[in-house]
Amino acid sequence: MAEREYDASRYAPPAEVEEMELPHARGFISKYVWSQDAKVIAIQYGLTATAIGLVALVLSLLMRLQLGFPNSLSLLDPGSYLQFMTMHGMIMVVYLLTAIFLGGFGNYLIPLMCGARDMAFPYLNMLSYWVYLVSVLILVAGFFVADGSTGAGWTLYPPQAISPGTPGIDAGIVLMLVSLAVFIVGFTMGGLNYVVTVLQARTRGLTLMRLPLTIWGIFMATVMALLAFPALFVAVLMMLMDRLVGTSFFMPEMFAAEGGTEHQGGSPLLFQHLFWFFGHPEVYIVALPAFGIVSDLIATHARKNIFGYRMMVWAIIIIGALSFVVWAHHMYVSGMSPYFGFLFATTTLIIAVPTAIKVYNWVLTLWQGNIRFTVPMLFAIGFLFTFLNGGLSGLFLGNVTVDVPLSDTYFVVGHFHMVMAVAPILVIFGAIYHWYPKITGRLLDDTLGKIHFWVTFLGTYAIFYPMHFIGLEGVPRRYYAFGETTFISDSVQALNAGITVAAFIVAFAQLLFLFNLAWSLRHGRESGPNPWQATTLEWQTPHTPPRHGNFGEELPVVYRWPYDYSVPGVKADFIPQNVPPQAVEREPDAGRGGDA
Amino acid sequence: MTVSLILIVAMMAALVGWLLRQSIAERPWVAASGPQSAPLPAGFTAPRVGLLAFLAVVTSVFALTVSAYLMRMEMGADWRSMPVPGLLWANSTALVLASLALQLAWRAAARDQARRLRQLLAAGGGFTLAFLAGQLLAWQQLEAAGYYLVANPANAFFYLLTALHGAHLLGGLMAWTRVLARLHGNADAAWLCAGVELCALYWHFLLLVWALLFGLLLTT
Ligand code: HEM
Ligand SMILES: [Cu+2]
Numbered sequence: 001m002a003e004r005e006y007d008a009s010r011y012a013p014p015a016e017v018e019e020m021e022l023p024h025a026r027g028f029i030s031k032y033v034w035s036q037d038a039k040v041i042a043i044q045y046g047l048t049a050t051a052i053g054l055v056a057l058v059l060s061l062l063m064r065l066q067l068g069f070p071n072s073l074s075l076l077d078p079g080s081y082l083q084f085m086t087m088h089g090m091i092m093v094v095y096l097l098t099a100i101f102l103g104g105f106g107n108y109l110i111p112l113m114c115g116a117r118d119m120a121f122p123y124l125n126m127l128s129y130w131v132y133l134v135s136v137l138i139l140v141a142g143f144f145v146a147d148g149s150t151g152a153g154w155t156l157y158p159p160q161a162i163s164p165g166t167p168g169i170d171a172g173i174v175l176m177l178v179s180l181a182v183f184i185v186g187f188t189m190g191g192l193n194y195v196v197t198v199l200q201a202r203t204r205g206l207t208l209m210r211l212p213l214t215i216w217g218i219f220m221a222t223v224m225a226l227l228a229f230p231a232l233f234v235a236v237l238m239m240l241m242d243r244l245v246g247t248s249f250f251m252p253e254m255f256a257a258e259g260g261t262e263h264q265g266g267s268p269l270l271f272q273h274l275f276w277f278f279g280h281p282e283v284y285i286v287a288l289p290a291f292g293i294v295s296d297l298i299a300t301h302a303r304k305n306i307f308g309y310r311m312m313v314w315a316i317i318i319i320g321a322l323s324f325v326v327w328a329h330h331m332y333v334s335g336m337s338p339y340f341g342f343l344f345a346t347t348t349l350i351i352a353v354p355t356a357i358k359v360y361n362w363v364l365t366l367w368q369g370n371i372r373f374t375v376p377m378l379f380a381i382g383f384l385f386t387f388l389n390g391g392l393s394g395l396f397l398g399n400v401t402v403d404v405p406l407s408d409t410y411f412v413v414g415h416f417h418m419v420m421a422v423a424p425i426l427v428i429f430g431a432i433y434h435w436y437p438k439i440t441g442r443l444l445d446d447t448l449g450k451i452h453f454w455v456t457f458l459g460t461y462a463i464f465y466p467m468h469f470i471g472l473e474g475v476p477r478r479y480y481a482f483g484e485t486t487f488i489s490d491s492v493q494a495l496n497a498g499i500t501v502a503a504f505i506v507a508f509a510q511l512l513f514l515f516n517l518a519w520s521l522r523h524g525r526e527s528g529p530n531p532w533q534a535t536t537l538e539w540q541t542p543h544t545p546p547r548h549g550n551f552g553e554e555l556p557v558v559y560r561w562p563y564d565y566s567v568p569g570v571k572a573d574f575i576p577q578n579v580p581p582q583a584v585e586r587e588p589d590a591g592r593g594g595d596a
Numbered sequence: 597m598t599v600s601l602i603l604i605v606a607m608m609a610a611l612v613g614w615l616l617r618q619s620i621a622e623r624p625w626v627a628a629s630g631p632q633s634a635p636l637p638a639g640f641t642a643p644r645v646g647l648l649a650f651l652a653v654v655t656s657v658f659a660l661t662v663s664a665y666l667m668r669m670e671m672g673a674d675w676r677s678m679p680v681p682g683l684l685w686a687n688s689t690a691l692v693l694a695s696l697a698l699q700l701a702w703r704a705a706a707r708d709q710a711r712r713l714r715q716l717l718a719a720g721g722g723f724t725l726a727f728l729a730g731q732l733l734a735w736q737q738l739e740a741a742g743y744y745l746v747a748n749p750a751n752a753f754f755y756l757l758t759a760l761h762g763a764h765l766l767g768g769l770m771a772w773t774r775v776l777a778r779l780h781g782n783a784d785a786a787w788l789c790a791g792v793e794l795c796a797l798y799w800h801f802l803l804l805v806w807a808l809l810f811g812l813l814l815t816t
Contacts, residue, residue: 120642188653195649200642208615209622223611226649227604230656234664237756245745247752249668265672265749270664273597277660309624317615321608325601560627581628 022549023122036122037548038107041129043439045103048129052136053096054510059088061507068500070481078480079167082151085478087142089154090176093282094183095136097424101289102187102225103132105431106194106218108439112538113215115203115556115578117549120196124189131186138179145171152176153478155275158250158268162243173243177236184229184236194222203537205558209313210577212536212562213306216313217292220320221285228281228324235274242266272334276327283420284323288316290427291358294380296562297430298362300534301377302369303573305563307361315354322351332403341400348398352391359388370566370573374532375449379430382457383423390419393468408478411471414464422460429456429513436517437531441544442524448516452509459506466495535576536562599666600659607652647794651801654764658805661760662812665753669816678750680813681737687730688810694723695803698796705789714779717792720799721772724765731758757809761802768798 023036032040063084066076076084107125111118119125142149151167152160160166162173198211198219211219238249242263250271251263299306306312328336328344362384371377393415397403406412429452436444471477474487482488530539542552556578564575571585669675701716735755743751775791 121646188650192646192649192653196642196646199645200640207618207622207624209619209624226653227607227656230653231600231660234657234660237760238664241745241752241756247746248672248674248749249664249752262746265674267668267671270667270671273667274660274664277597277600305625310619310622313619317612321605321612324604324608561624563625564627575627 022118024548034126036118036126038111038119038122038125039439039546039550041125042104042107044129045099045107045132048133048136049096049100049104052091052140053100055140056088056091056096057507057510059084059091061503063088064500064503066480068497076480079151080148081480082153082478083149083167083172086151086153086176087139087149090180091139092421093154093286094180095139097286097420097428098187098225098282099132100428101286101424102194102218102222103129103190105214105289105293105435106190106222108435109214109538110194110197110218111201112438112541112546112550113212113536114198114201115206115537115551115558116197116201117551117555119193120201121193125193128186128190128193131182131189135179135183135186138175138182142168142172142175142179145175148172150176155279156239156271157275158239158242158266158271159252159254159263162239162251163254169243174240177240177243180236181233181240184233187225187229191222191226194218195226203555203558206537206577209310210558210561212292213295213309213312213316214289214292214536216316217288217290217295220316221288224281224288224320224323225285228278228285231274231278235271235278238274239271269331269334272331273327276330277324279330280327281320281323283416284319286420286424288320290383290424291316293427293431294383295362295365296536297376297380297427297434298365299563299565300434300532301374301380302366302371303565304365304369305561305565307364307367308357309561309563311357312361315358318354319351322347322354326351329398329403332400333407338400345398345400349395352395352398355391359384359391374433375444375446375453376430376434376532378450378453378457379426379433382453383426383430386418386426386457386460387423389465390415390417390423394419405474406471408476409471410467410475410477413477414467414471417460417464417467422464426457429453432517434532435538436520437527437544438538438541439545440521440524441527442520443527443531444516444520444524448512452513452516455509455512456506459502459509462502463499463506466499470495533574535560535564535574537577540576540578597663597667600656600663603655603659607655641790643790643794647797651798654801654805657760658757658809661753661757662809665757665812665816668749668753672749674748675750676748677816678738678743678748678754678813680810681734683730683734683737684810684813687727687734688806690723690727690730691803691806694720694727695796695799697723698792698799702789702792702796705785705792708785710779713788713792717772717776717779720795721769721776724769724772724799728762728765731762734758754813757813761806761809764802764805768795768802771795771798 031037035041035044062075063081065073066081107119110116145168147170148168150156150161150169150172152162152173156173156176162169166173168176198215202211238247241247242249242251246262248263248266250268251266252268253264295306295312326344326348328340329348332341332344366381393411397406397412397415433444433449436442470492473489473492475482475492482492527544529541529544532539537556537558538546540556541550557580558577559580560575560577562577564577566573567575569587571587575584697716697720701713701720704713704716735758738751738754743754745752745755771791772795775788775795778791779788
């Protein structure tokens with residue numbers, strides 16, 4: 001390939017990379033509290049999400065105690081089981097995963113990987129975090145009000161969400177709905193930033209097709225979230241009106257023990273449509289960033305270019321677009337027309353195609369790679385297994401006839417924990433091990449990391465794999481206890497006890513991880529600027545951790561894609577994105593092979 | 597959900613089409629000498645793209661509410677359409693005038709006519725406030741005539757849609773206040789022009805939304 005003179009201005013017009021005016025922080029408060037620096041905001045998001053995520057983890061342990069040892073411990077009553085289950089699910093999906101991927105990794109990585117000084121609108125970005133924090137506090141307030149948090153299930157289906165008999169219908173449900181609305185407002189502020197920064201603030205030479213897949217994943221997830229969260233927003237407003245003023249958007253006429261209710265004619269199905277119009281894209285809002293990050297982890301730690309980069313980008317885009325037309329696969333048992341169900345089963349199964357392409361490409365990237373079994377790599381491989389597993393059970397559930405008997409059983413619980421709980425969490429861990437050195441300048445401890453990985457990976461399998469079998473027996477989800485039935489065999493109880501033990505072991509391993517995070521901050525091995533010999537821009541900053549403004553005096557210029565690993569004929573086994581072709585050192589005997 | 601789907605598909609298609617143009621001819625693995633992707637057209641500044649993205653979000657909010665409206669109409673047997681108060685015609689006129697004033701203000705800002713800009717900007721805000729006051733009055737009239745919020749889903753949707761729309765205008769007024777404050781603080785002309793432009797575009801968009809909502813209320 002002939003190398004023409006490189007003219008950076010042909011890639012990005014100067015306007016695109018105009019120097020931005022950064023708000024300068026003076027003093028501790030404006031630097032670390034009311035900070036407008038995306039890196040600080042990222043840490044704030046990350047710590048808040050982790051804190052609330054730990055609450056959700058403790059809730060799941062309490063539920064597991066009840067399920068595993070129903071008669072020996074009475075920590076929960078049936079009502080609080082439902083309350084804990086609801087809070088656990090909602091916190092994990094929205095307040096942990098969405099917040100940490102987009103608010104946490106998005107904020108940290110977008111400006112750095114795009115070669116920008118900061119987000120496009122730093123003030124809005126700061127506001128986004130504080131609004132998120134308020135939403136978390138409102139949510140937590142639910143634990144402390146008189147009747148406790150809502151027990152409606154994370155799907156919040158009316159009528160039961162606001163009807164007598166469900167825990168938390170006085171203040172709990174209101175707090176949940178308000179908190180969600182506030183979260184969405186805060187997210188929108190951040191989301192606009194992520195989108196505009198990717199589109200506008202890329203440095204010279206960084207064309208869209210030279211973006212790391214991490215950025216593609218986060219970008220597309222943000223686009224989806226911006227379009228899908230409004231559905232939840234609208235549903236939440238309408239439910240609040242039903243609950244507080246007595247309208248009948250969703251609430252049908254019902255006859256409670258003490259006579260009728262004030263509502264009339266509302267449609268619970270309408271809520272289900274709105275909820276899942278948000279709810280299904282939400283699955284991919286947490287999956288796409290994970291896809292992106294895992295691609296970069298695999299390429300970096302296998303020292304190979306990602307297989308089929310363009311296919312990977314288009315798969316992300318197609319998955320994002322298609323996930324808006326599959327929502328009704330969550331409503332197969334809502335009495336819809338079979339033709340409708342068939343339509344949605346078809347679209348659902350079509351999504352499996354781009355998803356499978358991604359999995360093949362990951363595997364092909366690993367194929368004959370010079371794999372370094374670092375902790376981030378272990379987590380990435382763990383993700384592949386878990387995601388594949390969850391994806392396969394998804395194929396079962398996507399088919400109407402199979403879903404109908406399995407719906408609302410532990411098969412579903414096992415499926416979605418595999419695919420959208422454990423798989424993304426593994427990526428988050430891998431990403432933290434990968435980028436911690438950039439954030440702190442020190443590596444996390446390797447041995448602790450490996451223990452953390454193996455216990456978490458095998459442990460989560462031990463927790464969620466057996467749930468599929470329990471589900472096949474027909475054991476329903478969202479039950480506090482199962483009592484005497486004809487269809488639940490004794491082995492189910494034994495499995496449940498085992499699952500609970502595994503859950504505690506996994507939870508314990510997370511303490512190791514937290515300890516590692518804190519301990520390595522001071523005592524970790526110094527990492528230097530680029531411990532993994534990675535190509536992307538965040539590893540090429542003049543300071544580690546990067547300072548305010550990220551790149552010192554001059555913004556980097558990009559000459560290549562982020563996957564120049566093991567390029568034939570080149571001395572080093574990686575070429576950073578900002579190394580111009582003239583500066584690449586070649587093997588003396590090799591001809592001018594390759595494109596580098 | 598048809599309405600929402602069509603709009604979201606249209607927005608997605610616009611994005612995908614644009615990405616396609618950016619990427620179809622690229623060979624990402626080729627260093628430096630790779631073909632050039634089309635850069636963003638010159639007019640695409642960060643604030644404009646930011647506004648565009650925000651308008652997409654607002655479109656999604658209203659499309660979904662309207663979808664819910666149409667679905668709820670079919671789903672319950674209890675829908676009784678509500679007469680649209682005549683006052684809404686007057687309000688609509690006020691909103692058109694507000695939009696017009698801001699459009700002219702934008703032009704004045706571009707030509708650096710400070711006095712005219714000040715007057716027109718004030719007029720834009722004034723008409724908007726008049727619109728909002730008119731909407732409140734319409735609510736009162738409806739209450740007085742017995743069309744309570746809880747009496748019928750048609751009423752509830754009327755209040756919900758007008759409230760959502762009004763809230764978005766109020767948000768716009770916050771930006772407007774900021775521009776006005778800067779105007780009196782003698783900000784630089786380029787900043788002002790960009791600010792007025794964003795306001796004008798946002799107002800036009802909300803006018804369009806209102807026209808569609810009003811049409812919906814009149815015809816159903
Ligand atoms: C070790 C980690 C975890 C354990 C032991 C665990 C355990 C549980 C249990 C026992 C339930 C209640 C099942 C039922 O009664 O139907 C549940 C529900 C749920 N979990 Fe987890 N979970 C874990 C992690 C996660 C994560 C990371 C997510 C993030 C997506 C998540 C999302 C959910 C959701 C959405 C529900 C459904 C709540 C509902 O039915 O309304 N879980 N989990
Ligand atoms: Cu789904």
